[in-house]
Amino acid sequence: MAKKVVATLKTGAxxxxxxxxxxxKSPKSGAYFFKEEIVNSTHVKDFIDNKK
Numbered sequence: 024m025a026k027k028v029v030a031t032l033k034t035g036a037x038x039x040x041x042x043x044x045x046x047x048k049s050p051k052s053g054a055y056f057f058k059e060e061i062v063n064s065t066h067v068k069d070f071i072d073n074k075k
Contacts, residue, residue, distance in 0.1 A: 039063055043070050 044059040062070050 041067060043067055045071060 040061050041064050042059060042061050044057055046055055046057055048055050060070060
């Protein structure tokens with residue numbers, strides 16, 4: 024599945040988007056989980072800072 028996403032992002036107008044993977048800690052259990060999203064390359068910092 025990752026190959027499809029990468030191939031799609033490299034063609035045409037898709038090169039303005041990036042896949043961002045962020046690790047967060049659950050407040051209830053203390054376990055870590057990963058949050059991933061495809062965002063515009065100019066909004067990466069907002070996604071990481073939770074300003075979305």
